[in-house]
Amino acid sequence: MNKFKIIIIICTLISILSISKVYAIVNSCSLLGKTIYIDPGHGGKDSGTTYKNILEKDINLIMSKKIEKYLTSKGATVYLTRETDKDLSTTTVNRKRNDLTNRAKLINESNCDMYISIHLNYISNSKWQGLQIFYNNKNKENEIIANKLTTYLKEYSNNIREPKKENIYYMYKQITVPGILIELGFLSNPNDRYRLTREEYQDKLAISISNAIENYFIDN
């Protein structure tokens, strides 16, 4: 091999290495400047939906923290409405309503770029399964977020339901910044329940959700 060929090979290697390095930097900063509020549903006295000793509030918190980790690694500033097993209620009367109002207040005051509320679904017919995104009319961006995130999530899984407009939920009617509610799956369905309680699936799902959020912001 002559000297010229060796120089070309070395230059090519250096270019490949620097491209991947630049890509890694771009990738890790793609959400820089974005603030995302994650709301793990329920907590404390309010377990949410349950199946035997599986409590919705626990899975909501585990998943929220995993999503927080992946979004933070992409450069986002992430807040959680709760980091421990508690609700946000400051009253004993109308505790649930007060909890929801306080969550909405935190999210509004943060003026974040997006909120995502994390919940699990439950229905008496155990055949229903899959992740589903709910949104309302409060902010015109909500429908766009719901549709885009659903499209991206479908690339990672075939267990994704169509997004649904729902204007009745008390908490979300109070939130003015853009965002959505994600029902991660049905605790009433054996397949969803099995997956949602396995760490391997939880990580896979948290990565899919944070990638979907990243793609939404790259598109906008």
Ligand SMILES: [Zn+2]
């Ligand atoms: Zn819930």
